Amino acid sequence: MIMPVLNEERHLRDAVRQVLDQDYEGPLELVISVGPSHDRTQEVADAIAAEDPRVTVVANPTGRTPNGLNAAIAASRNPIVARVDGHAMLPADYLRTAVETLEETGADNVGGIMAAEGVTPFEQAVAAAMTSKIGVGNARFHTGGQPGPADTVYLGVFRRSALDRVGGYDEHFQRAQDWEMNHRIRETGGLVWFQPRMRVSYRPRPNVRALAKQYFHYGRWRRVVSRTHQGTINLRYLAPPTAVAAMAAGLVASPFFWPGLLIPGAYVAAILAGSVLTGRGLPPAALARLPLVYATMHLSWGTGFLTSPPKLSKQQPEPERARLQDFFED
The missing domain is CATH 3.90.550.10 (Spore Coat Polysaccharide Biosynthesis Protein SpsA; Chain A)
Structure with missing residues (x-):
């Protein structure tokens, strides 16, 4: 071993x-x-x-x-x-x-x-997210x-x-x-x-900062893999960066086109609903942290993927x- x-x-x-x-x-x-x-x-x-x-x-x-x-x-x-x-x-x-x-x-x-x-309550929320299809x-x-x-x-x-x-x-x-x-x-x-x-x-990971760093690097290096081995990316991996890009576009457009806010609003609503469905059995303190955990995992992974610099490519x-x-x- x-x-x-x-x-x-x-x-x-x-x-x-x-x-x-x-x-x-x-x-x-x-x-x-x-x-x-x-x-x-x-x-x-x-x-x-x-x-x-x-x-x-x-x-x-x-x-x-x-x-x-x-x-x-x-x-x-x-x-x-x-x-x-x-x-x-x-x-x-x-x-x-x-x-x-x-x-x-x-x-x-x-x-x-x-x-x-x-x-801890935060770790329990992360554990729930990491064993859920909504999270991973x-x-x-x-x-x-x-x-x-x-x-x-x-x-x-x-x-x-x-x-x-x-x-x-x-x-x-x-x-x-x-x-x-x-x-x-x-x-x-x-x-x-x-x-x-x-x-x-x-x-x-025990806190938001550590979790965000973990998933940011997951996304960043998964894109390096996809550049190295063409055809290895699929919809599961593209979902977080697509969500990040869509919400960013909606927020940028919202001062000029208010319906742009519907995109991040829909994401928040989906995360809250998903937390209720997947958080059954969690202690109240962990359940309260579950939406934050989901958002941290999704947005960090997606941002890491989108910002992965070409210089990391092999x-x-x-x-x-x-x-x-x-x-x-x-």
């Missing part, structure tokens, strides 16, 4: 314990890739490795997620490679279920549900569904042969690197499989992929 970490002193031991306590009879190793942290993450990781021979620590000088993942993959040895985050909470049967699913389906990558679970569309790794082929999955448990075939994670992509690599796996004949029994608990993907392929073969 591979785990890129940065500033994870607080959660690292618990995350490692959940990995090493997996109900799995095969060989198990954990490679922790440590970025330049501002806390004691490096010291904690080194101490864990000294205590358990199954743990290896490697450096990720850039601190970027795809670089850390590639460094950990290169240091790992087993034919199955499972990605896990430093603050993820894995169920005990996660790895066993993944390996069984790989064998049963012949897939190159399997993954399950990103089960958002909040503690029909992505099964958010909303659940039947097992089967998928465009992408949460985290991922891979056959090493598939990672070698596509050259690992593309280090150009600071975000959306999972979707991008799964696309290359599928383009080279591989199968990505959604397995809802693989359910991983996830703690949502101009020469093939040489870069060849470099990554050499990295894994050396």
Whole structure:
């Protein structure tokens, strides 16, 4: 298993314990890739490795997620490679279920549900939005569904042969690197499989600012992916930027043409109605925050997509992929 970490002193031991306590009879190793942290993450990781021979620590000088993942993959040895985050909470049967699913389906990558679970009222509202089609569309790794082929999955448990075939994670992509690599796996004949029994608990962002930043960068880098791989965008991804552009146009036109206000007004009404429908069972404090959460996710993602600068685009993907392929073969 591979785990890129940065500033994870607080959660690292618990995350490692959940990995090493997996109900799995095969060989198990954990490679922790440590970025330049501002806390004691490096010291904690080194101490864990000294205590358990199954743990290896490697450096990720850039601190970027795809670089850390590639460094950990290169240091790992087993034919199955499972990605896990430093603050993820894995169920005990996660790895066993993944390996069984790989064998049963012949897939190159399997993954399950990103089960958002909040503690504070704001986090509870985000968790509700992240498991709702109003918030994230029909992505099964958010909303659940039947097992089967998928465009992408949460985290991922891979056959090493598939990672070698596509050259690992593309280090150009600071975000959306999972979707991008799964696309290359599928383009080279591989199968990505959604397995809802693989359910991983996830703690949502704790405030509006952090949530807005997260979704802004999601939108920004999803557009970079769409520029790199033509034909990979669909209506689900275009809905937020279309809504942002329409509301901006309506507000600009409203001083001269008052019906322009109907566009943002209709959005607000739809969000309020959707919050009532999807917020059933939430505590009142969380329900009150749900419209704000939906709006933050939609508008941040859409704005990030619309303002994604062309300079972020990957101009020469093939040489870069060849470099990554050499990295894994050396």
